[in-house]
Amino acid sequence: xxxxxxxxxxxxxxxxxxxxxxxxxxxxxxxxxxxxxxxxxxxxxxxxxxxxxxxxxxxxxxxxxxxxxxxxxxxxxxxxxxxxxxxxxxxxxxxxxxxxxxxxxxxxxxxxxxxxxxxxxxxxxxxxxxxxxxxxxxxxxxxxxxxxxxxxxxxxxxxxxxxxxxxxxxxxxxxxxxxxxxxxxxxxxxxxxxxxxxxxxxxxxxxxxxxxxxxxxxxxxxxxxxxxxxxxxxxxxxxxxxxxxxxxxxxxxxxxxxxxxxxxxxxxxxxxxxxxxxxxxxxxxxxxxxxxxxxxxxx
Amino acid sequence: xxxxxxxxxxxxxxxxxxxxxxxxxxxxxxxxxxxxxxxxxxxxxxxxxxxxxxxxxxxxxxxxxxxxxxxxxxxxxxxxxxxxxxxxxxxxxxxxxxxxxxxxxxxxxxxxxxxxxxxxxxxxxxxxxxxxxxxxxxxxxxxxxxxxxxxxxxxxxxxxxxxxxxxxxxxxxxxxxxxxxxxxxxxxxxxxxxxxxxxxxxxxxxxxxxxxxxxxxxxxxxxxxxxxxxxxxxxxxxxxxxxxxxxxxxxxxxxxxxxxxxxxxxxxxxxxxxxxxxxxxxxxxxxxxxxxxxxxxxxxxxxxxxxxxxxxx
Numbered sequence: 001x002x003x004x005x006x007x008x009x010x011x012x013x014x015x016x017x018x019x020x021x022x023x024x025x026x027x028x029x030x031x032x033x034x035x036x037x038x039x040x041x042x043x044x045x046x047x048x049x050x051x052x053x054x055x056x057x058x059x060x061x062x063x064x065x066x067x068x069x070x071x072x073x074x075x076x077x078x079x080x081x082x083x084x085x086x087x088x089x090x091x092x093x094x095x096x097x098x099x100x101x102x103x104x105x106x107x108x109x110x111x112x113x114x115x116x117x118x119x120x121x122x123x124x125x126x127x128x129x130x131x132x133x134x135x136x137x138x139x140x141x142x143x144x145x146x147x148x149x150x151x152x153x154x155x156x157x158x159x160x161x162x163x164x165x166x167x168x169x170x171x172x173x174x175x176x177x178x179x180x181x182x183x184x185x186x187x188x189x190x191x192x193x194x195x196x197x198x199x200x201x202x203x204x205x206x207x208x209x210x211x212x213x214x215x216x217x218x219x220x221x222x223x224x225x226x227x228x229x230x231x232x233x234x235x236x237x238x239x240x241x242x243x244x245x246x247x248x249x250x251x252x253x254x255x256x257x258x259x260x261x262x263x264x265x266x267x268x269x270x271x272x273x274x275x276x277x278x279x280x281x282x283x284x285x286x287x288x289x290x291x292x293x294x295x296x297x298x299x
Numbered sequence: 300x301x302x303x304x305x306x307x308x309x310x311x312x313x314x315x316x317x318x319x320x321x322x323x324x325x326x327x328x329x330x331x332x333x334x335x336x337x338x339x340x341x342x343x344x345x346x347x348x349x350x351x352x353x354x355x356x357x358x359x360x361x362x363x364x365x366x367x368x369x370x371x372x373x374x375x376x377x378x379x380x381x382x383x384x385x386x387x388x389x390x391x392x393x394x395x396x397x398x399x400x401x402x403x404x405x406x407x408x409x410x411x412x413x414x415x416x417x418x419x420x421x422x423x424x425x426x427x428x429x430x431x432x433x434x435x436x437x438x439x440x441x442x443x444x445x446x447x448x449x450x451x452x453x454x455x456x457x458x459x460x461x462x463x464x465x466x467x468x469x470x471x472x473x474x475x476x477x478x479x480x481x482x483x484x485x486x487x488x489x490x491x492x493x494x495x496x497x498x499x500x501x502x503x504x505x506x507x508x509x510x511x512x513x514x515x516x517x518x519x520x521x522x523x524x525x526x527x528x529x530x531x532x533x534x535x536x537x538x539x540x541x542x543x544x545x546x547x548x549x550x551x552x553x554x555x556x557x558x559x560x561x562x563x564x565x566x567x568x569x570x571x572x573x574x575x576x577x578x579x580x581x582x583x584x585x586x587x588x589x590x591x592x593x594x595x596x597x598x599x600x601x602x603x604x605x606x607x608x609x610x611x612x
Contacts, residue, residue, distance in 0.1 A: 029408065029411060029413060030413070032404075032408050033408055033413065033415075033419055036401075036404070036405045036408060036419075036423065037419055037422045037423070039482075040405075040422055040423055040425065040426060040482070040486075041422050041425065043426075043434070043437045043438065043441060043482070044425060044426075044429070044437070046437065046440075046441060046448055047433070047436075047437045047440075050440065058446070059446055060446075061445065061446050061450070062450070062451050063446065063448050063451065065448070065451070105332060105333050105336065108329040108330075108332065108333070109329065109330060109333045111329060112326045112329035112330045116323070116325060116326040116329070117326075118323070118326035118327065118330075120330075121326070124330055124334070126599065127334075127337075128333075128337075129595075129599070130595055130599075131337055131341045133539050133591055133594070133595040133598070134341065134345075134588070134591060135542060135543040135545070135564050135587065135591060136543065136545065137543070137545045137564035137565075137567055137568055138348075138563075138564060138567060138584040138587045138588050138591070139341070139344040139345055139348055139584060139588075140567070140568065140571070141348060141351075141567065141571045141577055141580045141581050141584060142343075142344035142345070142347035142348040142351065142581060142584075143340070143344045144571070145347065145351070145577065146343070146344060146347060166340065167340055169336075170336060170337060170339075170340030170341055171340075171341075173333065173336070173337070174337075177333065202323075202325055203325075227430075230430065231430040231431055231432070233431060233432055233545075233546040233549075233550075234545050234546065234549075234568075238572070249430070249431075249432045252432045252433065252436070253432050253435070253550055256435070256436065256439060256550060263440055263446075266436055266440075267433075267436055267437070267440065270432070270433030270436040270437065271433070273430060273432065273433050274429055274430055274433040277428050277429070277430055278425065278428045278429060280428075281424065281427070281428030282421060282424070282425075282428065285420075285421065285424055288424075288490075
């Protein structure tokens, strides 16, 4: 994996400066870094390059590997050509609802696993983990059937963004509970015990003492849930047929088959859609990496 | 509220910090909403799916007819299904290999100190944060047989003399999907492996180096065994994520060309929403569910064993 293959050790070590071997190692490392970052970043780079050029340049083969002109008109045109604003509003509503459901339930669930002792705690945790492994596509058929005639209320709840938020939340909630549990785990037992000694009941302890400390966990849960619903495609595609209710992921995917849309417009819409999650994840990178190190797992 | 006041007004045991033996409804009160919620949206659909695999239903409106194991007998002799099983495992194997190998390579590199390391880490994290649908847009454009930039790179290879057909070529389509899925997935593995690498005690690798081992030998003999449990866990996780993959495959190829990229989840979706054969789709779903369940049990087993060994994840 690392560099030494390039050179056999030269044991002559001059008193001043690094050896040849060390220099070669440094060079090899630099090349590896550039290759890895290049492969990783190129697709995103290419998206941006295409977006800022006009049709004349995007439909030229072979393409130039660097931008020949810089124009943001694609972003303007896409709003005129497609109801992108409508899609994004739908996505915000959908993601907001999903987030609200997940935050509330994850606080209680995470607290129950982390701080309280009860029979069935381990089983509950494993149950949550198992639901996470279930591919959404395998139960889309029964969910679709259930939603065409929802039990008890007997209504067709397809084409209903709130109902869609309910399924989205069901599939990301287990991770949210785990994130919240990991957050509660970091709070020393003494904090809770002190509150209980002072006469606060368990619910007051949770909301007045523990929650303020656990606020970063709530933010993390919010981000995870929000962007799960933001990105989710399968359920949205299956449940939402009304074109006024389409969330952005479905609207965007629908544009793939529209051959008359210039590619830079299509990619401009993609850039708009990708910006929020990318910005958030980069801003929160430190916490995410810390969370991963602590063993949290994102689906 | 002072301690004295509260101990006067309530029985003495109340003032003891958390009494662990006394039965409390509270945890159940906290957990039950989640159980009901997941019950409605996950367990009940699984039950409905299993149930409808024993029925046949001409249309969504018509009453289902009990057919016993007929759907499963059909599944046993369904070449399309078995082909999708094969494609699923090919796809999973490819994604696991590429994403974990690249994740390991990048983690080892990012674990070294160099100028601009945090920027490099940021770049490596990007694809993970990148949503599926825009990612699909990029790659469809890059793989466009006429204008796609990948043609330029392909033509750099000495044995390529014309633009490849990319997604229209069965083998290239599968390879492309594997690489795209791996591109989306590897940052996560890279970050997890990086976290594991940072738990490897420096003294161990340094001792090996002092004893004359090359960097590669030190890695193979010291570091690699140390992070093997993490890698095993990631292999299982990657197989689950690859098995679940729907959006990228569906939007890039829809399972084509000629079923070359049709995995089990795509087959389920096709059967239900293209052929409107809902009960048979549910049957394929049950078969897929059993495969995932097996993988999940392996996952839990590995994780439990590592916890018992006090291992790191």
